[in-house]
Each structure stands twice: as C-alpha cells, then as structure tokens.
Amino acid sequence: MDFALSPEQRAIQDLARGVADRYIRPRIAALDAEERFDREIMAAMGEAGLLGVCIPERYGGGGMDYVSLALAALEIEKADTAYREIISVHLGLTSLAILQWGTRAQKERWLPPLARGERFAGFGLTEPAAGSDVAGMITTARRDGDSYVLNGEKLWISLADVADVFLVFAKTDPEGSHRGVSAFILERGMKGLKTGSIPGKLGVRAGNTGSLVFQDLRVPADQRVGEEGEGFRIAMTALDNGRLTVAGGATGLIEACIEASVAYAEQRKAFGKAIGEYQLVQQMIAKMVRDRDASYLLTMRAAWMKNQGARNTRETALAKWYASEAAWRAATDAVQIHGAYGFSREFPVERYLRNSKGAVIYEGTTQVQELMQGEYALGLRRDGSLRCELPAWPFAEDV
Numbered sequence: 001m002d003f004a005l006s007p008e009q010r011a012i013q014d015l016a017r018g019v020a021d022r023y024i025r026p027r028i029a030a031l032d033a034e035e036r037f038d039r040e041i042m043a044a045m046g047e048a049g050l051l052g053v054c055i056p057e058r059y060g061g062g063g064m065d066y067v068s069l070a071l072a073a074l075e076i077e078k079a080d081t082a083y084r085e086i087i088s089v090h091l092g093l094t095s096l097a098i099l100q101w102g103t104r105a106q107k108e109r110w111l112p113p114l115a116r117g118e119r120f121a122g123f124g125l126t127e128p129a130a131g132s133d134v135a136g137m138i139t140t141a142r143r144d145g146d147s148y149v150l151n152g153e154k155l156w157i158s159l160a161d162v163a164d165v166f167l168v169f170a171k172t173d174p175e176g177s178h179r180g181v182s183a184f185i186l187e188r189g190m191k192g193l194k195t196g197s198i199p200g201k202l203g204v205r206a207g208n209t210g211s212l213v214f215q216d217l218r219v220p221a222d223q224r225v226g227e228e229g230e231g232f233r234i235a236m237t238a239l240d241n242g243r244l245t246v247a248g249g250a251t252g253l254i255e256a257c258i259e260a261s262v263a264y265a266e267q268r269k270a271f272g273k274a275i276g277e278y279q280l281v282q283q284m285i286a287k288m289v290r291d292r293d294a295s296y297l298l299t300m301r302a303a304w305m306k307n308q309g310a311r312n313t314r315e316t317a318l319a320k321w322y323a324s325e326a327a328w329r330a331a332t333d334a335v336q337i338h339g340a341y342g343f344s345r346e347f348p349v350e351r352y353l354r355n356s357k358g359a360v361i362y363e364g365t366t367q368v369q370e371l372m373q374g375e376y377a378l379g380l381r382r383d384g385s386l387r388c389e390l391p392a393w394p395f396a397e398d399v
C-alpha cells in the first residue's frame with residue numbers, strides 16, 4: 001500500500017480546496033446564521049467535477065478513483081459540513097448506487113447529467129417512523145401494469161427541496177421485511193411528489209434537509225433499480241459508499257478544529273503566557289492530531305479496498321464510526337480551547353461542534369456502527385455475496 005498521493009489525487013485535492021476557498025469559506029458564516037442553502041456553491045462543485053469525480057468517463061464523470069472521492073469530501077468538509085453532504089448524497093449514496101446496480105440503459109440515462117453536475121440527486125431511505133430500522137419502512141410501491149404506484153413519506157432527506165432526482169426505497173411486498181424493499185428513481189415534477197424543508201436544525205444549517213411525500217405517485221417500471229426485493233441490499237451497499245465520504249469529511253472537520261485551535265492557542269494569553277504553552281491545552285490538540293491521522297488512515301484503507309474491488313462494508317463502517325466520533329470529540333475540545341469565545345459565532349468552532357453531531361447520527365448511528373463491529377468480531381455477521389459489485393478502479397472498458 002502506497003501512502004503517497006498520485007499527481008491526479010493531489011490535483012483533486014487542490015481543486016476541492018480551490019472551490020472551498022472561493023465559494024464556501026467567504027460565505028459560510030452568513031449562510032449558516034441565516035439557515036440558507038446556496039445553489040451557486042452546489043453548481044460550482046458540479047462544474048468543477050467534484051460531483052462526478054469517481055464516475056467512469058463513459059458516463060460523464062472524472063474517471064478518478066475512490067481515494068479521490070474521499071479527498072474531495074475531506075477538503076469540502078474542512079470548509080463546511082453542509083456542502084460535503086452534497087458529495088455524500090449525490091455521488092456517494094445515489095450516483096454510485098446507480099453505477100453499481102443500474103442497467104446499462106439506466107446508467108446511460110441518469111448518470112451523465114448527475115456526473116457533470118447539471119442535475120442533482122438525493123437519497124430517500126429514512127421515514128418518520130423508521131430510521132435505523134430500515135426494513136420497518138411503511139412506504140409502499142404497488143405494481144400496476146408498466147408502472148408502480150408509491151405512497152408514503154420520507155423524512156430527514158438531504159437536498160429534499162433542491163435535488164432534481166431521487167433514489168428512494170419502498171415496500172413492494174408490505175408483508176415482507178428486508179426482502180420486501182425495492183428501489184426507484186424519481187424526478188422532481190412527477191405528479192404526486194411533494195418536497196419540503198426542515199427549519200431550525202442543530203447543525204448543517206447551510207444545507208437543505210427535508211421531506212419527500214408520495215401520494216399515488218406513478219413511476220415507470222424501468223425506473224426501478226435492481227430486482228424487486230433487492231432494495232435493502234442496494235441501500236446497504238449505497239451506505240458502504242456514502243460512509244466513505246462521511247469518514248473523509250469528518251477527517252476534514254478534525255483538520256479544521258486543529259487549525260482553529262492552534263491559531264487560537266498561540267495568540268490567547270492567560271497567566272502571562274500563550275495558552276498553547278500549557279500542557280493541558282497541548283493535550284487536547286495532541287488528541288485531535290492522533291484522531292485526525294487515525295481517521296485519515298481508516299478512510300484511506302476503505303478507499304483503497306474499493307479501488308481493489310474488495311468488499312469493504314466492515315472497514316468503511318469502521319472508518320465512518322471512528323472518524324465521526326473523533327470529529328465530535330475534536331470539535332468539543334476546539335470549543336473548550338476557545339473558552340467563552342468558542343461559545344459565540346465570532347469563531348467557527350461552535351459551527352464545527354453543531355455540524356459534527358450530524359455524522360454520529362446519519363448513515364448509521366454510532367450505536368448501529370457499534371452493533372455491526374461487535375457482530376463482525378463475534379462472527380454473528382458475515383457479508384453475503386452480491387449480484388452486482390461496485391466497479392474496481394481503474395474502471396474496465398465495459399463498466
């Protein structure tokens with residue numbers, strides 16, 4: 001395993017950093033305070049190719065590897081979590097699921113505009129009464145001739161009010177548990193689809209999160225992804241990819257905490273010297289550095305396994321669990337180092353703390369991650385074989 005980044009991977013890092021510097025950093029304090037989503041930032045990320053970075057070139061993407069995906073997430077979240085979430089839901093959860101599970105016709109139809117950032121995608125799994133318990137969803141999809149009729153509601157959906165396309169999950173067999181779930185691609189504008197936003201969130205306030213309501217929503221059968229009853233597996237493999245971007249992003253958030261804390265500790269004086277000279281302050285920063293490196297290495301191992309085409313559910317979940325918890329700890333200590341100033345909007349660390357709480361909830365809560373790792377260790381969980389794998393990198397000609 002080579003720890004050095006290739007020139008192409010460094011170029012993606014620079015590109016993402018450039019977008020963050022130009023579009024996110026100058027605006028984020030105001031956007032966060034006003035709870036305002038900025039479409040121009042999303043468009044800039046799309047134009048830069050960040051939303052199709054690891055989609056094969058034949059489908060309009062950058063053809064880069066999964067390490068590049070993690071690096072893009074890291075650099076964007078270092079500026080703000082809300083805009084990293086776009087990479088997670090648009091590319092990690094939705095586009096990669098279509099790449100993995102879609103037919104050739106579906107990939108050719110849906111991926112190019114998403115990969116080029118001309119259209120934006122969301123991922124609708126969670127419901128008002130079913131989050132961790134995915135198979136407990138009650139949204140239904142009833143087959144009717146050449147289409148399905150969807151009824152139900154999804155909640156806490158990132159980009160609900162801004163995405164053009166959604167990958168959603170519904171029960172084609174309401175009595176069935178995991179095997180009763182199927183996946184469908186929806187488009188904004190379809191009759192029977194309503195979307196809304198959730199105001200007053202604790203964090204990711206500059207992001208859009210909301211609901212999708214399906215009322216006798218008719219979806220052509222050729223917009224079902226995978227076979228009937230394969231939806232649960234599709235959702236779980238989508239999470240294998242989304243979690244890589246959450247882990248990469250959380251690593252970026254820890255870096256932001258380190259930079260803010262070091263700068264503050266160098267200039268703030270107490271008892272006649274800079275607080276950075278006190279060992280208890282150094283200890284908080286040292287722990288952030290440890291957690292930053294451990295998160296980065298776990299993330300890169302998962303990305304490397306994806307490049308090899310190896311099953312990586314355990315490793316990606318571990319990276320997500322560790323990095324999201326570590327980012328929360330780092331943000332807590334960053335606020336502590338800033339004292340009362342950390343409690344105000346004058347410094348970005350209070351935003352880091354609020355934002356870091358999201359990642360220990362979405363894409364599998366910390367408790368779900370702990371259960372998974374415990375079950376793997378005890379031999380109670382094994383990864384079954386899949387009908388479709390995420391394509392290894394470099395991508396084959398016929399992917």
Ligand SMILES: Cc1cc2nc3c(=O)[nH]c(=O)nc-3n(C[C@H](O)[C@H](O)[C@H](O)COP(=O)(O)OP(=O)(O)OC[C@H]3O[C@@H](n4cnc5c(N)ncnc54)[C@H](O)[C@@H]3O)c2cc1C
Pocket residue numbers: 089122123124125126129130131132133155156157158159204209358361362363364365366367368371
């Ligand atoms: C900012 C944000 C963005 C999101 N974006 C999306 C999105 O784009 N698409 C989408 O589909 N969803 C999205 N979600 C939803 C998210 O994935 C869910 O909130 C998450 O899966 C947890 O589900 P829940 O909120 O229903 O909590 P619940 O599942 O009700 O859990 C509540 C508590 O019980 C614990 N718990 C549950 N089951 C167990 C168990 N078996 N053992 C121990 N503890 C347990 C949980 O860990 C948690 O602490 C988003 C959420 C947030 C906050």
